[in-house]
Amino acid sequence: MWSNYKSDIYQFLVVAIGCAVFGAGIDAFVLPHKLVSTGVSGVGLILYYLTGLSVGTWNVILNIPIFWAAYHWLGKRVVINTLYGTIMVSWMIDWFGFLQYDMLIKDPLLSSMLAGVTTGVGLGIVYRVGGNTGGLDPIALIVRKYYGLQMGSINSIINGIILIA
Template identity: 45%
Template sequence: MDNKPKYLSTIKTLIYIIIGATVFGVGVQGFIVPHQLLSGGISGLSLIIYYIAQGALSLGAINFLLNIPVLYAAWRWLGRWHLGVTLFGTLYMSVIINVLSPLSTLELTHNPIIGGILGGLFSGLGLGIVYRGGGNTGGIDPIALIIRNRFGLQIGSILFGINMMILVAGAIVINIEAAATTLISTYLSAMVTNKVISGFNQRKAMFIISYKPVTICNLIIEKLGRGATILNGEGAYTHQPKQVIMVVVSLLQVARLKAAVEAEDPTAFMVITDAAEVIGTGFSAKSTKGAVERVLQTCDPVKEAEAEQLIHEVQVARQEIPSDTHKEEH
């Protein structure tokens, strides 16, 4: 029973890889190869070799051979589970690219620029699906994951930076026109990748300065079902103490919260900014205790007492603490 969630999660990841890699393969064989354009990452290097060899080697075989050092990197820095996912993704990507090779003869578009745009959209969508499911397809994907884990950068942006170096090589070996068109394709691919991963579930961080912090906190809890954090601040000119309410909401909740705050306190000052990634209960985890703890970060003493009691009941139910003891402090 304990292994079932992990087993199902792995199956889900593999399904995402299959769907995403297939979409990526359609983009490469349907729009990139017919116009002898390039792609990003290891697949871009594979295309350069494929064009030089004039089809003597299959694109899938070249892709797999170039990924062998990457498989070592996945094992060395990402662990055995990621190694297995990377190996599966690399093999499937290499096979599906060869299976979809007849698409390159259909001439789906006669305009290289349109081919580059559609190729970028398809490849970006495919990679985004793979990453959203927690997988990768070899190439520079594991390298991008390592960089993201260490520095917190967006995967699409990391890929775009690395791909620029590959495009320089492509411009020298193939021609500058193909490299320039690929630049458009790669940029679109990176943007679509980021959007698929986080854009359709985009979060906004809001900072609210109001003389009614308790009321605003209650609005956030009751109207949006979100928690909030109060930060102590000071006015730079008056040096008067102020309380800043920080809350993270979904894109659809921004307008509702703005209207509610403006109706309650027309003098409130609000700053709204993008949240590139949000990790925590209510956004990326499913924890009853964590959800209740967010309420503790609000300033309502009544709700705080209720939340502490609920946490205690949850711990008792999970046998985290004896039932005859009381939680002394959160």
């Protein structure tokens, strides 16, 4: 009994660490140069630039229909992981907001590369323990479950559309 809770606590702690790395990467390297990212957080960035409402707030708002879809097609356990990951990544992006004002890296190209590394490492940490940060992850899981398509292909198509926008 305790071992089940122990593994859940471990997963939640590791997801929090991954979300912190992701959030710090967004704030330190993406926001200072007004760059965009992919996924739902990328749409949140665009809306932040347009409205001034925080990226984390937009991330939570944009994930509301995704929570419903995950509950409907993937079940309660995935919704709990998605809800936790979404709240953590949104909170971490807003919590590390002070980093965007220092402009650690002056060159936008180098900053975008470092953003890719830090956010990728952060998400890798989250995925390694079976977590997710909401956004495209549950959508890709739904498409994979019902249509057999690979998650990478699904994410690439949706991310391409976001970047074009």
